[in-house]
Amino acid sequence: MKQLQVKTSSSEYPIYIGEDCLSVLAPFLQQATQTIVVTDQTVYDLHYQKLSHVLPENTITYIITPGESSKSFDCYHQIQTFLIESQVDRQACLLAFGGGVVGDLAGFVAATYMRGIDFIQIPTTLLAHDSAIGGKVAINHELGKNLIGAFYPPKAVVYDLRFLRTLSEKEWRCGLAEMVKHGFIANPSLLRQLLQIQSLDALLDETFAQLLIQSLMVKMEIVQMDEFEQGCRAYLNFGHTFGHAIELDEKELSHGEAVAIGILFSLYLSEHIFGIDLAIGQYLTYLKRLHFPLPFNVDHAKRYLGYMMHDKKNQRKQVRFVLLNQLAKPELVSFSIAGLETLLKQFLS
Ligand code: NAD
Ligand code: ZN
Structure with a gap:
Protein backbone atom coordinates (compact mmCIF):
# COMPACT_ATOMS: atom_id res chain seq x y z
CA MET A 1 0.00 0.00 0.00
CA LYS A 2 1.20 3.50 -0.79
CA GLN A 3 0.25 6.54 1.26
CA LEU A 4 0.29 10.07 -0.10
CA GLN A 5 -0.64 13.24 1.73
CA VAL A 6 -2.65 16.07 0.16
CA LYS A 7 -1.76 19.41 1.73
CA THR A 8 -3.59 22.55 0.74
CA SER A 9 -3.94 25.91 2.44
CA SER A 10 -7.24 24.84 4.02
CA SER A 11 -7.02 21.07 4.45
CA GLU A 12 -4.81 18.06 4.72
CA TYR A 13 -5.79 14.43 4.16
CA PRO A 14 -4.20 11.09 3.33
CA ILE A 15 -4.68 9.00 0.22
CA TYR A 16 -4.18 5.26 0.70
CA ILE A 17 -3.79 3.29 -2.49
CA GLY A 18 -3.16 -0.41 -3.02
CA GLU A 19 -4.67 -3.88 -2.89
CA ASP A 20 -6.66 -4.75 0.22
CA CYS A 21 -6.20 -1.49 2.13
CA LEU A 22 -9.68 -1.03 3.66
CA SER A 23 -8.47 -1.67 7.21
CA VAL A 24 -7.07 1.89 7.28
CA LEU A 25 -10.69 3.02 7.68
CA ALA A 26 -10.99 1.64 11.23
CA PRO A 27 -9.49 4.57 13.21
CA PHE A 28 -11.63 7.09 11.30
CA LEU A 29 -14.82 5.16 11.95
CA GLN A 30 -14.04 4.57 15.62
CA GLN A 31 -14.08 8.33 16.18
CA ALA A 32 -17.51 8.79 14.58
CA THR A 33 -20.87 8.45 16.34
CA GLN A 34 -22.27 6.66 13.32
CA THR A 35 -21.16 5.49 9.87
CA ILE A 36 -23.27 6.09 6.79
CA VAL A 37 -22.41 4.36 3.54
CA VAL A 38 -23.73 5.87 0.32
CA THR A 39 -23.20 3.57 -2.63
CA ASP A 40 -24.90 2.53 -5.86
CA GLN A 41 -26.64 -0.77 -6.51
CA THR A 42 -23.88 -2.19 -8.75
CA VAL A 43 -21.09 -1.43 -6.28
CA TYR A 44 -23.25 -2.70 -3.44
CA ASP A 45 -23.83 -6.03 -5.20
CA LEU A 46 -20.22 -6.50 -6.26
CA HIS A 47 -18.18 -5.15 -3.38
CA TYR A 48 -20.16 -4.22 -0.27
CA GLN A 49 -19.15 -7.44 1.43
CA LYS A 50 -15.46 -6.50 1.28
CA LEU A 51 -16.24 -3.17 2.90
CA SER A 52 -18.64 -4.63 5.49
CA HIS A 53 -15.72 -6.28 7.34
CA VAL A 54 -14.51 -2.90 8.56
CA LEU A 55 -17.89 -1.27 9.21
CA PRO A 56 -19.13 -0.70 12.79
CA GLU A 57 -22.39 -2.35 13.82
CA ASN A 58 -24.52 0.78 13.78
CA THR A 59 -23.69 1.52 10.12
CA ILE A 60 -26.60 2.57 7.93
CA THR A 61 -26.49 2.30 4.15
CA TYR A 62 -28.21 4.23 1.39
CA ILE A 63 -28.18 2.72 -2.11
CA ILE A 64 -28.73 4.89 -5.18
CA THR A 65 -29.52 3.94 -8.75
CA PRO A 66 -26.25 3.74 -10.75
CA GLY A 67 -25.58 6.51 -13.25
CA GLU A 68 -25.29 10.23 -13.81
CA SER A 69 -29.04 10.78 -13.40
CA SER A 70 -28.60 10.21 -9.65
CA LYS A 71 -26.57 13.43 -9.35
CA SER A 72 -29.91 15.20 -9.03
CA PHE A 73 -31.84 17.42 -6.61
CA ASP A 74 -34.25 14.52 -6.09
CA CYS A 75 -31.63 12.05 -5.05
CA TYR A 76 -29.82 14.66 -2.95
CA HIS A 77 -33.10 15.42 -1.17
CA GLN A 78 -33.87 11.74 -0.57
CA ILE A 79 -30.48 11.11 1.05
CA GLN A 80 -30.86 14.20 3.25
CA THR A 81 -34.29 12.93 4.33
CA PHE A 82 -32.78 9.51 5.09
CA LEU A 83 -30.10 11.15 7.28
CA ILE A 84 -32.61 13.32 9.15
CA GLU A 85 -35.01 10.40 9.71
CA SER A 86 -32.09 8.26 10.92
CA GLN A 87 -31.19 11.03 13.38
CA VAL A 88 -27.63 11.23 12.10
CA ASP A 89 -25.70 13.81 14.12
CA ARG A 90 -22.81 16.10 13.26
CA GLN A 91 -20.15 13.69 14.53
CA ALA A 92 -21.12 11.01 12.01
CA CYS A 93 -18.88 9.94 9.13
CA LEU A 94 -20.22 9.35 5.63
CA LEU A 95 -18.46 6.93 3.28
CA ALA A 96 -18.86 7.66 -0.43
CA PHE A 97 -18.42 4.15 -1.78
CA GLY A 98 -18.49 4.11 -5.57
CA GLY A 99 -17.48 5.94 -8.70
CA GLY A 100 -17.49 9.67 -9.41
CA VAL A 101 -21.28 9.88 -9.28
CA VAL A 102 -21.45 8.56 -5.73
CA GLY A 103 -18.41 10.65 -4.74
CA ASP A 104 -19.83 13.90 -6.09
CA LEU A 105 -23.36 13.34 -4.80
CA ALA A 106 -22.51 11.89 -1.36
CA GLY A 107 -19.76 14.48 -0.95
CA PHE A 108 -22.25 17.28 -1.57
CA VAL A 109 -24.67 15.70 0.89
CA ALA A 110 -21.85 15.56 3.48
CA ALA A 111 -20.86 19.16 2.74
CA THR A 112 -24.34 20.46 3.45
CA TYR A 113 -25.98 18.09 5.99
CA MET A 114 -26.05 20.12 9.23
CA ARG A 115 -23.48 22.47 7.65
CA GLY A 116 -21.06 19.64 7.04
CA ILE A 117 -20.18 16.20 8.39
CA ASP A 118 -16.98 14.19 7.81
CA PHE A 119 -16.79 12.08 4.72
CA ILE A 120 -14.33 9.63 3.23
CA GLN A 121 -13.98 8.82 -0.44
CA ILE A 122 -13.73 5.13 -1.26
CA PRO A 123 -13.45 5.21 -5.06
CA THR A 124 -14.31 2.07 -6.99
CA THR A 125 -13.80 3.17 -10.59
CA LEU A 126 -10.66 4.10 -12.49
CA LEU A 127 -12.08 7.55 -13.21
CA ALA A 128 -12.65 8.15 -9.52
CA HIS A 129 -8.87 8.26 -8.92
CA ASP A 130 -9.43 11.76 -10.28
CA SER A 131 -12.83 12.73 -8.92
CA ALA A 132 -12.15 11.54 -5.35
CA ILE A 133 -9.22 13.93 -4.91
CA GLY A 134 -9.51 17.67 -4.73
CA GLY A 135 -12.66 18.25 -2.74
CA LYS A 136 -15.00 19.26 -5.55
CA VAL A 137 -18.47 17.87 -4.89
CA ALA A 138 -21.61 18.63 -6.86
CA ILE A 139 -24.95 17.69 -8.32
CA ASN A 140 -26.28 18.57 -11.76
CA HIS A 141 -28.93 21.08 -12.85
CA GLU A 142 -30.92 20.44 -15.99
CA LEU A 143 -29.15 23.46 -17.53
CA GLY A 144 -25.70 22.05 -16.94
CA LYS A 145 -23.48 19.57 -15.15
CA ASN A 146 -22.03 20.17 -11.68
CA LEU A 147 -23.63 23.62 -11.41
CA ILE A 148 -24.66 23.15 -7.76
CA GLY A 149 -21.74 22.23 -5.58
CA ALA A 150 -19.04 23.04 -3.10
CA PHE A 151 -15.37 22.66 -2.30
CA TYR A 152 -15.45 20.16 0.54
CA PRO A 153 -12.37 18.00 1.06
CA PRO A 154 -12.73 14.45 2.37
CA LYS A 155 -11.04 13.28 5.60
CA ALA A 156 -9.30 10.57 3.60
CA VAL A 157 -9.31 8.78 0.25
CA VAL A 158 -9.05 5.00 0.43
CA TYR A 159 -8.46 3.46 -2.98
CA ASP A 160 -8.51 -0.32 -2.90
CA LEU A 161 -7.45 -1.49 -6.35
CA ARG A 162 -9.25 -4.83 -6.00
CA PHE A 163 -12.47 -3.02 -6.90
CA LEU A 164 -11.18 -2.17 -10.37
CA ARG A 165 -11.15 -5.83 -11.45
CA THR A 166 -14.92 -5.84 -12.05
CA LEU A 167 -15.03 -2.70 -14.21
CA SER A 168 -16.44 -2.98 -17.71
P1 NAD B 1 -20.08 6.30 -12.01
O1 NAD B 1 -19.93 6.59 -10.58
O2 NAD B 1 -21.41 6.47 -12.63
O3 NAD B 1 -19.55 4.82 -12.28
C1 NAD B 1 -19.69 4.30 -13.58
C2 NAD B 1 -20.43 2.95 -13.57
O4 NAD B 1 -19.55 1.96 -13.05
C3 NAD B 1 -21.68 2.93 -12.73
O5 NAD B 1 -22.65 2.20 -13.40
C4 NAD B 1 -21.25 2.17 -11.48
O6 NAD B 1 -22.32 1.48 -10.88
C5 NAD B 1 -20.21 1.23 -12.02
N1 NAD B 1 -19.18 0.81 -11.09
C6 NAD B 1 -18.60 1.55 -10.12
N2 NAD B 1 -17.61 0.85 -9.53
C7 NAD B 1 -17.59 -0.36 -10.15
C8 NAD B 1 -16.78 -1.51 -10.00
N3 NAD B 1 -15.77 -1.55 -9.14
N4 NAD B 1 -17.02 -2.58 -10.80
C9 NAD B 1 -18.02 -2.53 -11.72
N5 NAD B 1 -18.80 -1.46 -11.92
C10 NAD B 1 -18.58 -0.38 -11.14
O7 NAD B 1 -19.10 7.21 -12.89
P2 NAD B 1 -17.54 7.53 -12.90
O8 NAD B 1 -17.12 7.32 -14.29
O9 NAD B 1 -16.79 6.86 -11.82
O10 NAD B 1 -17.56 9.09 -12.57
C11 NAD B 1 -18.20 10.02 -13.40
C12 NAD B 1 -18.64 11.18 -12.57
O11 NAD B 1 -17.51 11.76 -11.92
C13 NAD B 1 -19.28 12.30 -13.36
O12 NAD B 1 -20.48 12.67 -12.74
C14 NAD B 1 -18.29 13.44 -13.30
O13 NAD B 1 -18.90 14.71 -13.34
C15 NAD B 1 -17.62 13.18 -11.99
N6 NAD B 1 -16.29 13.77 -11.86
C16 NAD B 1 -16.04 14.55 -10.78
C17 NAD B 1 -14.79 15.11 -10.61
C18 NAD B 1 -14.51 15.94 -9.39
O14 NAD B 1 -13.43 16.52 -9.29
N7 NAD B 1 -15.39 15.97 -8.44
C19 NAD B 1 -13.78 14.86 -11.55
C20 NAD B 1 -14.06 14.04 -12.63
C21 NAD B 1 -15.33 13.49 -12.77
ZN1 ZN C 1 -13.60 14.72 -15.95
Whole structure:
Protein backbone atom coordinates (compact mmCIF):
# COMPACT_ATOMS: atom_id res chain seq x y z
CA MET A 1 0.00 0.00 0.00
CA LYS A 2 1.20 3.50 -0.79
CA GLN A 3 0.25 6.54 1.26
CA LEU A 4 0.29 10.07 -0.10
CA GLN A 5 -0.64 13.24 1.73
CA VAL A 6 -2.65 16.07 0.16
CA LYS A 7 -1.76 19.41 1.73
CA THR A 8 -3.59 22.55 0.74
CA SER A 9 -3.94 25.91 2.44
CA SER A 10 -7.24 24.84 4.02
CA SER A 11 -7.02 21.07 4.45
CA GLU A 12 -4.81 18.06 4.72
CA TYR A 13 -5.79 14.43 4.16
CA PRO A 14 -4.20 11.09 3.33
CA ILE A 15 -4.68 9.00 0.22
CA TYR A 16 -4.18 5.26 0.70
CA ILE A 17 -3.79 3.29 -2.49
CA GLY A 18 -3.16 -0.41 -3.02
CA GLU A 19 -4.67 -3.88 -2.89
CA ASP A 20 -6.66 -4.75 0.22
CA CYS A 21 -6.20 -1.49 2.13
CA LEU A 22 -9.68 -1.03 3.66
CA SER A 23 -8.47 -1.67 7.21
CA VAL A 24 -7.07 1.89 7.28
CA LEU A 25 -10.69 3.02 7.68
CA ALA A 26 -10.99 1.64 11.23
CA PRO A 27 -9.49 4.57 13.21
CA PHE A 28 -11.63 7.09 11.30
CA LEU A 29 -14.82 5.16 11.95
CA GLN A 30 -14.04 4.57 15.62
CA GLN A 31 -14.08 8.33 16.18
CA ALA A 32 -17.51 8.79 14.58
CA THR A 33 -20.87 8.45 16.34
CA GLN A 34 -22.27 6.66 13.32
CA THR A 35 -21.16 5.49 9.87
CA ILE A 36 -23.27 6.09 6.79
CA VAL A 37 -22.41 4.36 3.54
CA VAL A 38 -23.73 5.87 0.32
CA THR A 39 -23.20 3.57 -2.63
CA ASP A 40 -24.90 2.53 -5.86
CA GLN A 41 -26.64 -0.77 -6.51
CA THR A 42 -23.88 -2.19 -8.75
CA VAL A 43 -21.09 -1.43 -6.28
CA TYR A 44 -23.25 -2.70 -3.44
CA ASP A 45 -23.83 -6.03 -5.20
CA LEU A 46 -20.22 -6.50 -6.26
CA HIS A 47 -18.18 -5.15 -3.38
CA TYR A 48 -20.16 -4.22 -0.27
CA GLN A 49 -19.15 -7.44 1.43
CA LYS A 50 -15.46 -6.50 1.28
CA LEU A 51 -16.24 -3.17 2.90
CA SER A 52 -18.64 -4.63 5.49
CA HIS A 53 -15.72 -6.28 7.34
CA VAL A 54 -14.51 -2.90 8.56
CA LEU A 55 -17.89 -1.27 9.21
CA PRO A 56 -19.13 -0.70 12.79
CA GLU A 57 -22.39 -2.35 13.82
CA ASN A 58 -24.52 0.78 13.78
CA THR A 59 -23.69 1.52 10.12
CA ILE A 60 -26.60 2.57 7.93
CA THR A 61 -26.49 2.30 4.15
CA TYR A 62 -28.21 4.23 1.39
CA ILE A 63 -28.18 2.72 -2.11
CA ILE A 64 -28.73 4.89 -5.18
CA THR A 65 -29.52 3.94 -8.75
CA PRO A 66 -26.25 3.74 -10.75
CA GLY A 67 -25.58 6.51 -13.25
CA GLU A 68 -25.29 10.23 -13.81
CA SER A 69 -29.04 10.78 -13.40
CA SER A 70 -28.60 10.21 -9.65
CA LYS A 71 -26.57 13.43 -9.35
CA SER A 72 -29.91 15.20 -9.03
CA PHE A 73 -31.84 17.42 -6.61
CA ASP A 74 -34.25 14.52 -6.09
CA CYS A 75 -31.63 12.05 -5.05
CA TYR A 76 -29.82 14.66 -2.95
CA HIS A 77 -33.10 15.42 -1.17
CA GLN A 78 -33.87 11.74 -0.57
CA ILE A 79 -30.48 11.11 1.05
CA GLN A 80 -30.86 14.20 3.25
CA THR A 81 -34.29 12.93 4.33
CA PHE A 82 -32.78 9.51 5.09
CA LEU A 83 -30.10 11.15 7.28
CA ILE A 84 -32.61 13.32 9.15
CA GLU A 85 -35.01 10.40 9.71
CA SER A 86 -32.09 8.26 10.92
CA GLN A 87 -31.19 11.03 13.38
CA VAL A 88 -27.63 11.23 12.10
CA ASP A 89 -25.70 13.81 14.12
CA ARG A 90 -22.81 16.10 13.26
CA GLN A 91 -20.15 13.69 14.53
CA ALA A 92 -21.12 11.01 12.01
CA CYS A 93 -18.88 9.94 9.13
CA LEU A 94 -20.22 9.35 5.63
CA LEU A 95 -18.46 6.93 3.28
CA ALA A 96 -18.86 7.66 -0.43
CA PHE A 97 -18.42 4.15 -1.78
CA GLY A 98 -18.49 4.11 -5.57
CA GLY A 99 -17.48 5.94 -8.70
CA GLY A 100 -17.49 9.67 -9.41
CA VAL A 101 -21.28 9.88 -9.28
CA VAL A 102 -21.45 8.56 -5.73
CA GLY A 103 -18.41 10.65 -4.74
CA ASP A 104 -19.83 13.90 -6.09
CA LEU A 105 -23.36 13.34 -4.80
CA ALA A 106 -22.51 11.89 -1.36
CA GLY A 107 -19.76 14.48 -0.95
CA PHE A 108 -22.25 17.28 -1.57
CA VAL A 109 -24.67 15.70 0.89
CA ALA A 110 -21.85 15.56 3.48
CA ALA A 111 -20.86 19.16 2.74
CA THR A 112 -24.34 20.46 3.45
CA TYR A 113 -25.98 18.09 5.99
CA MET A 114 -26.05 20.12 9.23
CA ARG A 115 -23.48 22.47 7.65
CA GLY A 116 -21.06 19.64 7.04
CA ILE A 117 -20.18 16.20 8.39
CA ASP A 118 -16.98 14.19 7.81
CA PHE A 119 -16.79 12.08 4.72
CA ILE A 120 -14.33 9.63 3.23
CA GLN A 121 -13.98 8.82 -0.44
CA ILE A 122 -13.73 5.13 -1.26
CA PRO A 123 -13.45 5.21 -5.06
CA THR A 124 -14.31 2.07 -6.99
CA THR A 125 -13.80 3.17 -10.59
CA LEU A 126 -10.66 4.10 -12.49
CA LEU A 127 -12.08 7.55 -13.21
CA ALA A 128 -12.65 8.15 -9.52
CA HIS A 129 -8.87 8.26 -8.92
CA ASP A 130 -9.43 11.76 -10.28
CA SER A 131 -12.83 12.73 -8.92
CA ALA A 132 -12.15 11.54 -5.35
CA ILE A 133 -9.22 13.93 -4.91
CA GLY A 134 -9.51 17.67 -4.73
CA GLY A 135 -12.66 18.25 -2.74
CA LYS A 136 -15.00 19.26 -5.55
CA VAL A 137 -18.47 17.87 -4.89
CA ALA A 138 -21.61 18.63 -6.86
CA ILE A 139 -24.95 17.69 -8.32
CA ASN A 140 -26.28 18.57 -11.76
CA HIS A 141 -28.93 21.08 -12.85
CA GLU A 142 -30.92 20.44 -15.99
CA LEU A 143 -29.15 23.46 -17.53
CA GLY A 144 -25.70 22.05 -16.94
CA LYS A 145 -23.48 19.57 -15.15
CA ASN A 146 -22.03 20.17 -11.68
CA LEU A 147 -23.63 23.62 -11.41
CA ILE A 148 -24.66 23.15 -7.76
CA GLY A 149 -21.74 22.23 -5.58
CA ALA A 150 -19.04 23.04 -3.10
CA PHE A 151 -15.37 22.66 -2.30
CA TYR A 152 -15.45 20.16 0.54
CA PRO A 153 -12.37 18.00 1.06
CA PRO A 154 -12.73 14.45 2.37
CA LYS A 155 -11.04 13.28 5.60
CA ALA A 156 -9.30 10.57 3.60
CA VAL A 157 -9.31 8.78 0.25
CA VAL A 158 -9.05 5.00 0.43
CA TYR A 159 -8.46 3.46 -2.98
CA ASP A 160 -8.51 -0.32 -2.90
CA LEU A 161 -7.45 -1.49 -6.35
CA ARG A 162 -9.25 -4.83 -6.00
CA PHE A 163 -12.47 -3.02 -6.90
CA LEU A 164 -11.18 -2.17 -10.37
CA ARG A 165 -11.15 -5.83 -11.45
CA THR A 166 -14.92 -5.84 -12.05
CA LEU A 167 -15.03 -2.70 -14.21
CA SER A 168 -16.44 -2.98 -17.71
CA GLU A 169 -14.32 -2.01 -20.72
CA LYS A 170 -16.40 1.15 -20.97
CA GLU A 171 -15.37 2.13 -17.43
CA TRP A 172 -11.72 1.39 -18.16
CA ARG A 173 -11.86 3.67 -21.19
CA CYS A 174 -13.58 6.28 -19.09
CA GLY A 175 -10.83 6.35 -16.46
CA LEU A 176 -8.06 6.15 -19.02
CA ALA A 177 -9.36 9.36 -20.57
CA GLU A 178 -8.69 11.29 -17.36
CA MET A 179 -5.27 9.64 -17.02
CA VAL A 180 -4.37 10.63 -20.58
CA LYS A 181 -5.58 14.14 -19.76
CA HIS A 182 -3.16 14.28 -16.82
CA GLY A 183 -0.42 13.08 -19.15
CA PHE A 184 -1.13 15.78 -21.73
CA ILE A 185 -1.24 18.65 -19.26
CA ALA A 186 1.60 17.66 -16.92
CA ASN A 187 3.44 14.38 -17.50
CA PRO A 188 4.63 13.46 -21.03
CA SER A 189 6.24 10.23 -19.81
CA LEU A 190 2.90 9.07 -18.37
CA LEU A 191 1.21 10.06 -21.63
CA ARG A 192 3.72 8.09 -23.74
CA GLN A 193 3.18 4.93 -21.70
CA LEU A 194 -0.60 5.26 -21.75
CA LEU A 195 -0.73 5.75 -25.52
CA GLN A 196 1.19 2.47 -25.88
CA ILE A 197 -1.54 0.41 -24.22
CA GLN A 198 -2.55 -2.22 -26.76
CA SER A 199 -5.64 -3.71 -25.14
CA LEU A 200 -7.85 -3.45 -22.07
CA ASP A 201 -7.43 -7.15 -21.19
CA ALA A 202 -5.79 -7.73 -17.82
CA LEU A 203 -4.60 -4.15 -17.65
CA LEU A 204 -4.42 -4.00 -13.86
CA ASP A 205 -0.89 -5.14 -13.06
CA GLU A 206 1.93 -3.59 -11.06
CA THR A 207 3.09 -1.44 -14.02
CA PHE A 208 -0.38 -0.05 -14.49
CA ALA A 209 -0.75 0.62 -10.75
CA GLN A 210 2.37 2.78 -11.00
CA LEU A 211 0.84 4.75 -13.90
CA LEU A 212 -2.30 5.21 -11.85
CA ILE A 213 -0.27 6.61 -8.95
CA GLN A 214 1.52 9.00 -11.33
CA SER A 215 -1.81 10.17 -12.70
CA LEU A 216 -3.22 10.63 -9.22
CA MET A 217 -0.16 12.67 -8.28
CA VAL A 218 -0.73 15.06 -11.19
CA LYS A 219 -4.19 15.76 -9.82
CA MET A 220 -2.90 16.04 -6.27
CA GLU A 221 -0.11 18.48 -7.14
CA ILE A 222 -2.42 20.76 -9.11
CA VAL A 223 -4.98 20.79 -6.29
CA GLN A 224 -2.21 21.61 -3.81
CA MET A 225 -1.13 24.60 -5.89
CA ASP A 226 -4.65 25.89 -6.46
CA GLU A 227 -7.36 24.35 -4.29
CA PHE A 228 -10.13 26.78 -5.23
CA GLU A 229 -9.57 26.97 -8.98
CA GLN A 230 -8.28 30.50 -9.21
CA GLY A 231 -5.37 29.60 -11.43
CA CYS A 232 -3.78 26.39 -12.67
CA ARG A 233 -6.55 24.06 -11.41
CA ALA A 234 -8.57 25.18 -14.40
CA TYR A 235 -6.07 23.21 -16.53
CA LEU A 236 -7.74 20.04 -15.28
CA ASN A 237 -10.61 21.05 -17.53
CA PHE A 238 -8.50 20.13 -20.54
CA GLY A 239 -10.84 18.29 -22.89
CA HIS A 240 -13.88 19.08 -20.76
CA THR A 241 -15.39 22.10 -22.56
CA PHE A 242 -16.29 20.16 -25.68
CA GLY A 243 -16.42 16.95 -23.61
CA HIS A 244 -19.31 18.23 -21.51
CA ALA A 245 -21.17 19.34 -24.64
CA ILE A 246 -20.79 15.89 -26.20
CA GLU A 247 -21.77 14.25 -22.92
CA LEU A 248 -25.01 16.23 -22.80
CA ASP A 249 -25.75 15.56 -26.47
CA GLU A 250 -24.92 11.84 -26.62
CA LYS A 251 -26.61 10.36 -23.60
CA GLU A 252 -25.07 6.91 -24.04
CA LEU A 253 -21.52 8.24 -23.67
CA SER A 254 -19.88 8.13 -20.26
CA HIS A 255 -18.13 11.20 -18.84
CA GLY A 256 -14.67 9.90 -19.69
CA GLU A 257 -15.61 8.77 -23.19
CA ALA A 258 -16.91 12.27 -23.85
CA VAL A 259 -13.74 13.80 -22.38
CA ALA A 260 -11.64 11.62 -24.68
CA ILE A 261 -13.39 13.30 -27.64
CA GLY A 262 -13.07 16.69 -25.94
CA ILE A 263 -9.31 16.14 -25.72
CA LEU A 264 -9.22 15.44 -29.45
CA PHE A 265 -10.89 18.78 -30.18
CA SER A 266 -8.59 20.60 -27.74
CA LEU A 267 -5.56 19.13 -29.52
CA TYR A 268 -7.03 20.26 -32.84
CA LEU A 269 -7.54 23.81 -31.51
CA SER A 270 -4.06 23.84 -29.93
CA GLU A 271 -2.39 22.86 -33.19
CA HIS A 272 -4.44 25.50 -35.02
CA ILE A 273 -3.76 28.35 -32.56
CA PHE A 274 -0.14 27.64 -31.69
CA GLY A 275 1.04 26.12 -34.97
CA ILE A 276 2.52 23.09 -33.24
CA ASP A 277 2.39 19.34 -33.81
CA LEU A 278 0.81 17.38 -30.95
CA ALA A 279 0.66 14.07 -32.83
CA ILE A 280 -3.13 13.99 -33.03
CA GLY A 281 -2.87 11.00 -35.36
CA GLN A 282 -1.16 8.95 -32.66
CA TYR A 283 -3.85 9.86 -30.13
CA LEU A 284 -6.63 9.03 -32.60
CA THR A 285 -5.03 5.64 -33.33
CA TYR A 286 -4.97 4.92 -29.60
CA LEU A 287 -8.67 5.86 -29.27
CA LYS A 288 -9.61 3.59 -32.14
CA ARG A 289 -7.41 0.72 -30.92
CA LEU A 290 -9.16 0.75 -27.52
CA HIS A 291 -12.57 1.13 -29.21
CA PHE A 292 -13.49 4.57 -27.86
CA PRO A 293 -16.83 5.59 -29.40
CA LEU A 294 -16.44 8.66 -31.65
CA PRO A 295 -20.06 9.63 -32.43
CA PHE A 296 -19.66 13.38 -33.01
CA ASN A 297 -21.73 14.79 -35.78
CA VAL A 298 -21.33 17.99 -37.84
CA ASP A 299 -25.13 18.42 -37.94
CA HIS A 300 -25.08 18.88 -34.15
CA ALA A 301 -22.53 21.74 -34.23
CA LYS A 302 -25.08 24.37 -33.16
CA ARG A 303 -26.26 22.21 -30.27
CA TYR A 304 -22.70 21.61 -29.09
CA LEU A 305 -22.09 25.37 -29.23
CA GLY A 306 -25.22 26.01 -27.18
CA TYR A 307 -23.96 23.67 -24.46
CA MET A 308 -20.47 25.19 -24.53
CA MET A 309 -21.92 28.68 -24.06
CA HIS A 310 -23.17 27.57 -20.61
CA ASP A 311 -19.72 26.38 -19.50
CA LYS A 312 -18.70 27.65 -16.05
CA LYS A 313 -15.27 28.80 -17.26
CA ASN A 314 -16.69 31.27 -19.76
CA GLN A 315 -16.13 34.99 -19.36
CA ARG A 316 -17.66 37.92 -21.25
CA LYS A 317 -19.64 35.75 -23.69
CA GLN A 318 -16.47 34.06 -24.89
CA VAL A 319 -15.92 30.32 -24.62
CA ARG A 320 -12.73 29.46 -22.74
CA PHE A 321 -10.69 26.38 -23.57
CA VAL A 322 -7.65 24.86 -21.96
CA LEU A 323 -5.19 24.37 -24.81
CA LEU A 324 -1.55 23.28 -24.97
CA ASN A 325 1.06 25.68 -26.32
CA GLN A 326 3.31 22.61 -26.14
CA LEU A 327 3.10 19.24 -24.44
CA ALA A 328 2.58 19.70 -20.67
CA LYS A 329 2.25 23.48 -21.10
CA PRO A 330 -1.46 24.28 -20.76
CA GLU A 331 -2.96 27.74 -21.16
CA LEU A 332 -6.45 29.24 -21.25
CA VAL A 333 -7.59 30.60 -24.60
CA SER A 334 -10.88 32.43 -25.26
CA PHE A 335 -12.89 32.13 -28.47
CA SER A 336 -15.75 34.24 -29.78
CA ILE A 337 -18.84 32.16 -30.57
CA ALA A 338 -18.48 32.84 -34.30
CA GLY A 339 -14.79 31.94 -34.37
CA LEU A 340 -15.43 28.76 -32.43
CA GLU A 341 -18.28 27.73 -34.69
CA THR A 342 -16.03 27.86 -37.76
CA LEU A 343 -13.30 25.78 -36.12
CA LEU A 344 -15.80 23.31 -34.67
CA LYS A 345 -17.39 22.71 -38.06
CA GLN A 346 -13.95 22.18 -39.66
CA PHE A 347 -13.07 19.70 -36.91
CA LEU A 348 -16.33 17.80 -37.25
CA SER A 349 -16.27 17.46 -41.03
P1 NAD B 1 -20.08 6.30 -12.01
O1 NAD B 1 -19.93 6.59 -10.58
O2 NAD B 1 -21.41 6.47 -12.63
O3 NAD B 1 -19.55 4.82 -12.28
C1 NAD B 1 -19.69 4.30 -13.58
C2 NAD B 1 -20.43 2.95 -13.57
O4 NAD B 1 -19.55 1.96 -13.05
C3 NAD B 1 -21.68 2.93 -12.73
O5 NAD B 1 -22.65 2.20 -13.40
C4 NAD B 1 -21.25 2.17 -11.48
O6 NAD B 1 -22.32 1.48 -10.88
C5 NAD B 1 -20.21 1.23 -12.02
N1 NAD B 1 -19.18 0.81 -11.09
C6 NAD B 1 -18.60 1.55 -10.12
N2 NAD B 1 -17.61 0.85 -9.53
C7 NAD B 1 -17.59 -0.36 -10.15
C8 NAD B 1 -16.78 -1.51 -10.00
N3 NAD B 1 -15.77 -1.55 -9.14
N4 NAD B 1 -17.02 -2.58 -10.80
C9 NAD B 1 -18.02 -2.53 -11.72
N5 NAD B 1 -18.80 -1.46 -11.92
C10 NAD B 1 -18.58 -0.38 -11.14
O7 NAD B 1 -19.10 7.21 -12.89
P2 NAD B 1 -17.54 7.53 -12.90
O8 NAD B 1 -17.12 7.32 -14.29
O9 NAD B 1 -16.79 6.86 -11.82
O10 NAD B 1 -17.56 9.09 -12.57
C11 NAD B 1 -18.20 10.02 -13.40
C12 NAD B 1 -18.64 11.18 -12.57
O11 NAD B 1 -17.51 11.76 -11.92
C13 NAD B 1 -19.28 12.30 -13.36
O12 NAD B 1 -20.48 12.67 -12.74
C14 NAD B 1 -18.29 13.44 -13.30
O13 NAD B 1 -18.90 14.71 -13.34
C15 NAD B 1 -17.62 13.18 -11.99
N6 NAD B 1 -16.29 13.77 -11.86
C16 NAD B 1 -16.04 14.55 -10.78
C17 NAD B 1 -14.79 15.11 -10.61
C18 NAD B 1 -14.51 15.94 -9.39
O14 NAD B 1 -13.43 16.52 -9.29
N7 NAD B 1 -15.39 15.97 -8.44
C19 NAD B 1 -13.78 14.86 -11.55
C20 NAD B 1 -14.06 14.04 -12.63
C21 NAD B 1 -15.33 13.49 -12.77
ZN1 ZN C 1 -13.60 14.72 -15.95
